[in-house]
Amino acid sequence: MQKVDLDSMSIEDLAQLRDQATEKLAEKVATRQRELAAEMERLSAYGKMVKAPAPKKETKDLKDVKEALKPEPQAVKAA
Numbered sequence: 001m002q003k004v005d006l007d008s009m010s011i012e013d014l015a016q017l018r019d020q021a022t023e024k025l026a027e028k029v030a031t032r033q034r035e036l037a038a039e040m041e042r043l044s045a046y047g048k049m050v051k052a053p054a055p056k057k058e059t060k061d062l063k064d065v066k067e068a069l070k071p072e073p074q075a076v077k078a079a
Contacts, residue, residue: 004017
């Protein structure tokens, strides 16, 4: 990979480089996603994947939420 002197580049050139890098990165990510999807498809032949259940969220009463959001009273320093 060739080294680029970013300090000597104009703003327009830097913006173009950023756009090219973003485009290339998006292409590589899409390619890798397709590869992983194909691998998952092959692995699914060995058995159905079991997804762990999401942890249950604790529900709170509105009163509890309001109480938790109250600011703590500030201690007053004696002079």
